Amino acid sequence: MNKPLVKVSIRAENERMILEAAEAVFAEQGFGGATTAAIATRAGVPKANLHYYFPTKAALYRAVIERVLTAWLAAASSFDQSDDPREALSRYIGAKMDLARSMPLGSQIWASEIMRGAPFIQDFLETTLADWVESRSRIVRRWIGEGKLRPIEPRYLFYMIWATTQHYANAAHEISTIENGNSLDDSKFELARRQVIETIVEGLIAR
Amino acid sequence: MNKPLVKVSIRAENERMILEAAEAVFAEQGFGGATTAAIATRAGVPKANLHYYFPTKAALYRAVIERVLTAWLAAASSFDQSDDPREALSRYIGAKMDLARSMPLGSQIWASEIMRGAPFIQDFLETTLADWVESRSRIVRRWIGEGKLRPIEPRYLFYMIWATTQHYANAAHEISTIENGNSLDDSKFELARRQVIETIVEGLIAR
DNA sequence: GCGGCATTTGACCATTTGGTCAAATTCATA
DNA sequence: TATGAATTTGACCAAATGGTCAAATGCCGC
Numbered sequence: 140m141n142k143p144l145v146k147v148s149i150r151a152e153n154e155r156m157i158l159e160a161a162e163a164v165f166a167e168q169g170f171g172g173a174t175t176a177a178i179a180t181r182a183g184v185p186k187a188n189l190h191y192y193f194p195t196k197a198a199l200y201r202a203v204i205e206r207v208l209t210a211w212l213a214a215a216s217s218f219d220q221s222d223d224p225r226e227a228l229s230r231y232i233g234a235k236m237d238l239a240r241s242m243p244l245g246s247q248i249w250a251s252e253i254m255r256g257a258p259f260i261q262d263f264l265e266t267t268l269a270d271w272v273e274s275r276s277r278i279v280r281r282w283i284g285e286g287k288l289r290p291i292e293p294r295y296l297f298y299m300i301w302a303t304t305q306h307y308a309n310a311a312h313e314i315s316t317i318e319n320g321n322s323l324d325d326s327k328f329e330l331a332r333r334q335v336i337e338t339i340v341e342g343l344i345a346r
Numbered sequence: 347m348n349k350p351l352v353k354v355s356i357r358a359e360n361e362r363m364i365l366e367a368a369e370a371v372f373a374e375q376g377f378g379g380a381t382t383a384a385i386a387t388r389a390g391v392p393k394a395n396l397h398y399y400f401p402t403k404a405a406l407y408r409a410v411i412e413r414v415l416t417a418w419l420a421a422a423s424s425f426d427q428s429d430d431p432r433e434a435l436s437r438y439i440g441a442k443m444d445l446a447r448s449m450p451l452g453s454q455i456w457a458s459e460i461m462r463g464a465p466f467i468q469d470f471l472e473t474t475l476a477d478w479v480e481s482r483s484r485i486v487r488r489w490i491g492e493g494k495l496r497p498i499e500p501r502y503l504f505y506m507i508w509a510t511t512q513h514y515a516n517a518a519h520e521i522s523t524i525e526n527g528n529s530l531d532d533s534k535f536e537l538a539r540r541q542v543i544e545t546i547v548e549g550l551i552a553r
Numbered sequence: 554g555c556g557g558c559a560t561t562t563g564a565c566c567a568t569t570t571g572g573t574c575a576a577a578t579t580c581a582t583a
Numbered sequence: 584t585a586t587g588a589a590t591t592t593g594a595c596c597a598a599a600t601g602g603t604c605a606a607a608t609g610c611c612g613c
Contacts, residue, residue, distance in 0.1 A: 149560070149610085167462055172378015175601060185562050190602060192560095247461050253520045254454050255374055264523040272524050291545070295538045298521060299545065302513030303506050310505070313460045316471040317479050317501065331502045338498070338506065342549030356580080356590070382571060392592050397572060399590095 154192050154202075157182045161203050166244040169251050170200055197259075204252060204259060207245040214238045215271055224282045225344060228300075229336050235304035236332045246308030272297055289345050296343070303335055361399050361409075364389045368410050373451040376458050377407055404466075411459060411466060414452040421445045422478055431489045432551060435507075436543050442511035443539045453515030479504055496552050503550070510542055 160182035164173045175196050179186040193199035217234035221227045239246050257264055272294060279293035307314070307328075315322040323331065367389035371380045382403050386393040400406035424441040428434045446453050464471055483500035490497050514521070514535075522529035530538065 153560085168378045169376035169458070169462070170379060171375050174599080176599085186601090187562055187564095187603080188560080191562095194602085196601065250516065251376070251458065251461060254458060254516050255376070255379075256519045257523070261523070264520055268520075269524050289544075289548075291541055292537060294524065295541045296545070298513055298517070298538070299510050299542060302509040302517070306505055306509030306512075309457065309461050310509070312463045313471055313475075314505065316464070316468070317476055330499060331505070334498055334502045335506060337496075338503070338546065338549035340549070341496070342545035342547070346553075360590090381569080383569085393571090394573080394592055394594095395590080398592095401572085403571065 150192070153184065153188070157184065157189055157192055157199070158203060158206070161199050162206075162244045162248065165200060165203055166247040166251075170196075170255070173200075175199070201259060203245070204248060207242065207249045208260070208263060210238055210242055210245065211249070212267075218275055222278075224279075224287050225340055227278075228340050228343070232300055232304060232336045232339060233332060235300060236307065236328075236335060239304050239306075239308035240328060243308040243311055246305055250305055250309050286345055288343050291343065296339075300339065303339070307331065357399070360391065360395070364391065364396055364399055364406070365410060365413070368406050369413075369451045369455065372407060372410055373454040373458075377403075377462070380407075382406070408466060410452070411455060414449065414456045415467070415470060417445055417449055417452065418456070419474075425482055429485075431486075431494050432547055434485075435547050435550070439507055439511060439543045439546060440539060442507060443514065443535075443542060446511050446513075446515035447535060450515040450518055453512055457512055457516050493552055495550050498550065503546075507546065510546070514538065 157178065161173075161178045164178045164181060168174075168177070173196070175189055176186050178199070179189040182189065189199070193202065214231075214234040214237075218227055218231040220230055252258070252260055253264075275297070276293035279288065279291075279296065282288045283290050307323075311322060318327070364385065368380075368385045371385045371388060375381075375384070380403070382396055383393050385406070386396040389396065396406070400409065421438075421441040421444075425434055425438040427437055459465070459467055460471075479501060482504070486495065486498075486500035486503065489495045514530075518529060525534070
């Protein structure tokens with residue numbers, strides 16, 4: 140009955156539903172606190188069906204975290220779209236803010252994973268991430284040498300960017316509690332986004 | 347045999363040992379992932395003994411998080427030691443950095459608690475924290491009115507401070523991986539501390 | 554509409570979990 | 584040193600957990 144173009148394979152559709160549920164449960168309960176039963180219930184499938192698509196809880200978790208990793212890489216590339224520090228940093232910080240906004244659950248899982256000592260992504264930290272930081276630090280140091288930025292340690296700058304942007308995902312609940320119980324609407328978020336960019340960039344540009 | 351002045355009560359000493367172990371396990375495994383058996387083993391006591399001092403896992407967790415809350419309040423007070431924005435902000439950010447340094451595990455638990463929607467500390471968020479933010483925001487707005495700070499939304503400033511400082515606790519493992527596998531020594535941390543303060547303050551002070 | 558593959562699912566299992574209990578031991582102090 | 588309270592702990596338990604399995608059902612090209 141379904142047109143071939145519209146119908147996605149049963150497998151793809153079910154994996155999507157399970158991954159979506161898993162993301163929510165892992166974000167809220169952590170890896171240890173999440174149960175496959177809770178994920179299955181949330182996805183609306185019997186637990187045995189979940190295990191049909193993802194043999195173990197760890198495999199499911201890995202699949203979830205891989206999506207975040209992909210998004211991380213995409214955001215990272217926005218740093219390289221300009222050689223002007225103001226522009227490059229603004230773009231990068233903005234992309235990170237957007238990521239926190241569009242993937243809050245994934246961002247939380249990422250943070251949680253790192254807090255636990257990165258049992259699943261240690262390899263990524265040691266290779267891809269370390270390389271990225273190293274090479275972009277060189278660029279930042281060049282900007283400093285050219286008198287465009289105040290003399291700072293680039294790594295601590297990246298930590299600051301990661302922390303601040305991630306916070307809008309990690310602490311979404313805390314923030315909405317403080318903001319009278321409502322989570323940031325689009326215009327408030329846009330304001331926060333601009334302010335984060337401005338504060339960091341203004342704090343860095345040499346004068 | 348023990349002198350009364352030296353000897354602490356058995357109860358106090360055992361509670362301390364258990365709390366210390368609990369802090370480590372909760373930080374690494376999250377509330378859901380932590381097991382009372384693991385905490386007891388780490389504390390070097392039988393599980394039944396742990397339950398003698400802390401009847402439930404939740405009660406133990408509450409005791410751990412209460413210590414963090416106390417430390418949070420102490421750091422918060424450092425904001426009020428000066429009416430000069432540069433000085434007040436520097437002190438406050440510095441105190442937060444020191445907190446992340448001295449209580450990394452507690453800070454991680456705090457972050458984890460908030461990520462999960464603050465099931466244990468929602469009341470604190472709604473009352474003490476919301477009030478603190480509200481009243482300190484008024485001060486910041488006054489500074490802005492006096493032309494001392496760029497026009498910003500104070501709440502987003504606090505989010506930025508919390509995020510950046512907490513990050514040095516939350517992401518300690520990620521950071522040490524990037525820094526060639528060694529965690530920040532005192533002098534490197536001091537550098538990071540100064541840079542965080544400088545970047546934020548410079549990004550805010552009106553010019 | 555048939556044959557074979559993909560999918561579904563209730564029942565089941567071994568292990569782990571938070572927590573209990575009662576008996577034994579240690580401690581403080583009168 | 585006698586006594587009652589505080590502490591210790593192995594054994595135990597019901598519930599929950601991650602995961603399995605085989606039988607049933609659905610799907611799709613021929």
